[in-house]
Amino acid sequence: MNKIITKIFTAVLLVLPVLLLMSCGENNGIKKSGKIVAVSSITIINDIVKNIGKDKVEAISICEVGIDPHTYKSKPSDPRTISSANIVFINGFTLEHWIEEMVHNAGGSRPVITVTKGLTPMTDEKGFGDPDPHAWFDVKNVKTYADNITEGLVSIDKANEAFYRKNLEEYKAKLDELDKWILTTVEQVPKEKRILITSHDAFRYFGRAYGFDVKGLQGISTEAKVQTEDVKNLIDLVKQRQLKSVFIETSVNPKLLEEISRETGAKVGGVLFSDSVGNDGTEEGTYIGAVRHNVNAVVNALK
Numbered sequence: 368m369n370k371i372i373t374k375i376f377t378a379v380l381l382v383l384p385v386l387l388l389m390s391c392g393e394n395n396g397i398k399k400s401g402k403i404v405a406v407s408s409i410t411i412i413n414d415i416v417k418n419i420g421k422d423k424v425e426a427i428s429i430c431e432v433g434i435d436p437h438t439y440k441s442k443p444s445d446p447r448t449i450s451s452a453n454i455v456f457i458n459g460f461t462l463e464h465w466i467e468e469m470v471h472n473a474g475g476s477r478p479v480i481t482v483t484k485g486l487t488p489m490t491d492e493k494g495f496g497d498p499d500p501h502a503w504f505d506v507k508n509v510k511t512y513a514d515n516i517t518e519g520l521v522s523i524d525k526a527n528e529a530f531y532r533k534n535l536e537e538y539k540a541k542l543d544e545l546d547k548w549i550l551t552t553v554e555q556v557p558k559e560k561r562i563l564i565t566s567h568d569a570f571r572y573f574g575r576a577y578g579f580d581v582k583g584l585q586g587i588s589t590e591a592k593v594q595t596e597d598v599k600n601l602i603d604l605v606k607q608r609q610l611k612s613v614f615i616e617t618s619v620n621p622k623l624l625e626e627i628s629r630e631t632g633a634k635v636g637g638v639l640f641s642d643s644v645g646n647d648g649t650e651e652g653t654y655i656g657a658v659r660h661n662v663n664a665v666v667n668a669l670k
């Protein structure tokens with residue numbers, strides 16, 4: 368009898384560490400598939416996560432393609448998505464007012480990484496000096512995004528550190544190439560014609576980095592109500608500077624910009640990706656592809 372009890376006791380002792388390890392594994396969140404579930408607030412961050420995490424990460428974006436993050440209303444599946452996450456990536460600079468509550472409500476614990484950490488925001492001149500969230504339109508800033516994403520992934524998956532760091536270096540090389548390409552491509556537009564009229568002020572970092580004046584009908588957030596005065600001012604500006612093109616955005620209602628186009632005779636020079644990349648599987652479905660599309664559209668319309 369004693370022998371049987373000893374055997375059972377020994378068996379439990381042997382199994383216990385394994386059980387503990389398994390539960391630790393689950394707390395660290397590495398799923399049975401072996402993939403880290405990384406949830407990002409917007410598709411732009413999600414694409415950078417895919418480039419660093421590749422096949423080790425299942426990358427999911429809360430805001431889907433073409434969705435405006437400033438005014439985002441959560442959908443029924445969001446709490447489940449966040450609960451499944453091992454790590455959450457957000458932009459910060461007040462882009463996602465809604466995410467804190469969402470993460471809190473999901474319960475559990477997981478790192479929430481702000482990918483703009485280490486960057487200094489531009490501030491909104493029209494509003495109350497709020498940070499401008501659209502830092503991703505200076506390609507150099509996205510290297511910081513990629514660094515922060517890599518540190519986040521390494522913090523929960525040390526075993527694959529070398530893999531993530533190698534992907535980071537490759538991705539940063541592509542970003543450097545993109546940055547150089549933009550600087551030479553915009554040279555085709557004469558300095559006095561470098562003015563970008565858009566639905567909302569998403570392109571101020573782009574303007575600062577690549578030498579464009581930027582005027583958005585709405586400020587840095589689409590939450591602001593457009594005043595008749597703002598529309599009138601923009602119409603005056605387009606007429607005064609004899610601008611040939613204005614631009615609409617994939618994640619913002621184009622109505623007012625089309626009205627300005629009709630009033631002034633300035634063409635709609637193209638559709639720009641501002642707060643979302645394009646459809647999955649297309650070239651514009653990546654951050655780099657979306658930026659290349661924007662630059663080509665702007666240069667072709669203004670040169």
Ligand SMILES: [Zn+2]
Pocket residue numbers: 437501567568569587588589641642
């Ligand atoms: Zn925006």
